[in-house]
Amino acid sequence: MVLSCAIFIFFNFMQIGNAVINDQTDSPAMYDYLASHAIISDEAAYDIKSVCDFSSDKLSKECNAVADEVNEDLAFINLYNIYAPVCKNDNLTTRPKKYSVSFKFHCFSTNLG
Numbered sequence: 001m002v003l004s005c006a007i008f009i010f011f012n013f014m015q016i017g018n019a020v021i022n023d024q025t026d027s028p029a030m031y032d033y034l035a036s037h038a039i040i041s042d043e044a045a046y047d048i049k050s051v052c053d054f055s056s057d058k059l060s061k062e063c064n065a066v067a068d069e070v071n072e073d074l075a076f077i078n079l080y081n082i083y084a085p086v087c088k089n090d091n092l093t094t095r096p097k098k099y100s101v102s103f104k105f106h107c108f109s110t111n112l113g
Helices: 023-036 042-051 060-074
Strands: 002-012 100-112
Touching: 023 042, 023 060, 042 060
Parallel strands: none
Antiparallel strands: 002 100
């Protein structure tokens, strides 16, 4: 008889995918998207494109100032679902729930003879 064992690990938490991959292309594309959906003005998008060099490791003071101005306008908008209504449910928690991890050890016996 052979005893086979396995450990199963269960992660219970929410995952959010698609992290920023390339600031040089992602940042200008985000501002283009926001302007094309009338979330920011064309003028704001133009200002960012003309002042910001996203290929640089450090952004200029002018770029930070323009980006900060745009980000103030975006503070109350859910950029992951721009068409969703605002949710005003008092039962929702402001803090995320703690994730949990559980370990289970299972052994299986098999008869090879």
